[in-house]
Amino acid sequence: MILEVAILDVKPGETTDFENAFSEAEGIISSMAGYCSHELMRCLEVANRYILLVRWETVEAHTEGFRGSTDYQRWKELLHHFYDPFPEVHHYLPVGNEKGNRAA
DSSP: OEEEEEEEEBOTTOHHHHHHHHHHHHHHHTTSTTEEEEEEEEOSSSTTEEEEEEEESSHHIIIIIITTSHHHHHHHHHHGGGBSSOOOEEEEOOTTOSSSOOOO
16 A cells, blocks of 8 residues: 655635535545545644545555546646645555555
């Protein structure tokens, strides 16, 4: 299993709209092949910062399957305009897991 981690800085004053849009968007991501689970959490110290944690079966399920899908276009329409700056996304593998996929 792979953990996708994205720190999302939402434009000030747009957090409620972002959370509402994410409510729709999470139905998109959760329907993808290779998706396992996700969590969206709001930062206590920085009011407009969130962390998105998504568990995938493989890196490719995220980078090729999800990002290559037509549904990803809707995800982008719903969410990408909220971010400033645009988030970096990284993939993590559990320590000691020699059989999992590794991001290059």
